[in-house]
Amino acid sequence: MRLPQAGGCQCGGLRYAITVAPGLAYACHCRDCQRLSGSAFGLAVLVPAEAFRLLRGETRPLQRRTDSGRTSTRWVCAACGCWICGGARPGTAAAGTLVAVRAGTLDETGWVRPQVHFFARSAQPWVPLAGDTLRYATQPEDFSWPRVLADLAAMRPA
Numbered sequence: 001m002r003l004p005q006a007g008g009c010q011c012g013g014l015r016y017a018i019t020v021a022p023g024l025a026y027a028c029h030c031r032d033c034q035r036l037s038g039s040a041f042g043l044a045v046l047v048p049a050e051a052f053r054l055l056r057g058e059t060r061p062l063q064r065r066t067d068s069g070r071t072s073t074r075w076v077c078a079a080c081g082c083w084i085c086g087g088a089r090p091g092t093a094a095a096g097t098l099v100a101v102r103a104g105t106l107d108e109t110g111w112v113r114p115q116v117h118f119f120a121r122s123a124q125p126w127v128p129l130a131g132d133t134l135r136y137a138t139q140p141e142d143f144s145w146p147r148v149l150a151d152l153a154a155m156r157p158a
Contacts, residue, residue, distance in 0.1 A: 016054050022101075024149065062076055
């Protein structure tokens with residue numbers, strides 16, 4: 001994978017770049033991601049907020065209450081509504097915050113391979129999940145990215 005990686009929305013009005021290699025790629029098989037993607041799962045890569053740069057265009061938030069009671073914020077292109085990322089508002093997130101960039105919005109996607117599957121219980125039966133990937137039946141109750149990364153590291157041979 002080459003850096004920076006560029007991406008954008010469906011209409012081309014919004015463009016962004018990520019300047020560091022993602023720390024994690026994941027697939028989410030929850031019904032929301034299935035509905036939003038119009039497919040079997042959503043695919044995202046995690047990057048530090050300071051490594052996500054909005055080059056042009058505007059975003060607007062889409063928010064919803066999750067089953068756990070938290071508020072989920074998705075950032076979409078203000079013009080076409082294409083879902084770009086999740087988390088804090090692009091360009092305003094504090095250092096150390098992570099941004100979940102929708103992998104399908106990247107210009108080059110061949111290098112993206114999920115290391116973790118969330119909501120595996122909702123995975124479509126015709127989607128094979130690689131045996132060497134971490135999976136959670138839902139999203140862990142005590143969900144945090146450091147925990148997921150630690151669980152992933154524990155799977156790797158020493």
